[in-house]
Amino acid sequence: MALIKSVNGKEPKWGKGCYFSENVTLAGEITMGDDCSVWFGAVLRADVNAIRIGSEVNIQDLACIHQSRSNPVILEDGVTVGHSAVVHGATIRRGALVGMNSTVLDGAEVGENSVIAAGAVVLQGTKIPANEIWGGVPAKRLKAVESGVSRTFADHYLEYKKWY
Structure with missing residues (x-):
């Protein structure tokens, strides 16, 4: 079972149909x-501020949200x-994708349906x-993307979680 921790009287809350792998940690607000x-x-x-997550979001293996x-x-x-x-103190808008091994830092905002390339x-x-x-370090605009392309990944994970 996932590690679910209350911190300073604030505890994680979630809606219907969520899946948490056994070694996930959810702590605080x-x-x-x-x-x-x-x-x-x-x-x-x-522990010092909130994490607010909408519906049909997938947070993949070894990700860190702080x-x-x-x-x-x-x-x-x-x-x-x-x-x-790693997503640290940032806002990721509807349908966006934060790629593998990438980092989004404090106060950054990733627009709706945008993609942050791996790394x-x-x-x-x-x-x-x-x-x-x-993409890149630091990240710069590479090109436009069709609306909804990144959403296909979220749709895949709606199916994958049923397997578990």
Whole structure:
């Protein structure tokens, strides 16, 4: 069973149909919508601010979601956070994808349906518009992306969680 921890009287809450792998950690002020999945080894820690997660979000293996005193984490509906990615005090808008081993830092905002390429580093305070692919270190705009392309990953994980 996942490790679910209360911190300073605040505890994780989630909606219907969520799946948490056995070695996931959820700690503190986390709210999560319906049909989310959090996969093996992921850590969501909300001890000094909140983590707010919409519905149909998947947080893949070994990802780390952590807020900061001045910045909560917001993951809107249909977001995918890839394997070993770090989202720290950032906002990820509806249907966006944060690629494997990428990092999104405090105060950054990833626009609706945008994609952060694997290994990219989105610097503090960066504002990424909707429907763009960003990559590199530091991350820069690579090209436009069709609306809804990144959403296909969230749809896959709605199916995968049924297997578990």
